[in-house]
Amino acid sequence: MRCREARQFLPSLMDEEATGELGEHVSGCRRCQADLAVYGEVASSLSVLEMVEVDPPAWFLQDTLSLIPSPTVSQRVRIAAAARPVRYAAASVGGAVVGAGAIGLWAWRRTRRAVSGSPQSSRDLAVQKA
């Protein structure tokens, strides 16, 4: 393959690998490599343009914001549920701690009573007297 022929394919090599005869030619040809480098340079300059912005008129933003739809009832529920997990999580952890504490205390008292056979508080005493 000669340069003139190879050069016809160079722009497409921005998207795909050079294979076969074309690949062989380009890998051994400085002129085509230089050309390919120029395509690469143009491509990278182009990719930056995404961030080069044209200023819209001043009212455009507010006008567009006014198009935002109001949430439906079911969406309100989803939005509220998504806002809650932190509070729910804190409440359930707190509840678990309190619950575990109460169970622990109850079990500890039972064990103590079983071991000593004696009442542990005035309330227990009153229950026993009754």
Add this chain to the structure above:
Amino acid sequence: MVTPEVLAACKRGDPRAFEELVRSTHRRVYSLAVRLVGDQHDAQDVAQDAYLRIFRGLDGFREEARFETWMYRIVTNSAMNLLRRRGRLVEVALDEELDTPAPDRPSEVAADRDSLARALSALSPGQRTVVWLKDVYGLSCREIADEFGIEEGAVKVRLHRARKRLKELLEEGATDEVQGGPAVPAVAHGRGGDG
């Protein structure tokens, strides 16, 4: 850059998340619209139509795709609809394919922003639109073909020719003298984005 958290909140229909999405993307959406339709007033209509479709369609957006590409595709679709209504789609979709011979010597290119803007404006509307959508905004040839209603192969051929022509124009460094004016004004001029 729109974060996954904002997208998730938008999918729940959270208006505050939509507001954040609009604030962070409206310049880019408007810029693409003006580059595609070439008229500021039409670009506003296109951008707002695209936002209405984004609000409605976000639930169907799948995270494996880049959000911005999905958004650009919707803007492109809105722009093509407007051009079709104006009877102008043909100048973009069915572009006259003129191939010009490449100069015989590789040389330096002046790919600064201004030269690039001038070179882009010297391309035909169809070639320019393909370059914007593929090389700047990252749509695939398949997606562009779908939006134009033409074969993917035709998009590839046009892109190939457009890149070649763009390189020539930049190499010639004579784009200052290109007469006739751009069909799409303000192709690259504007403020640098903040992302």
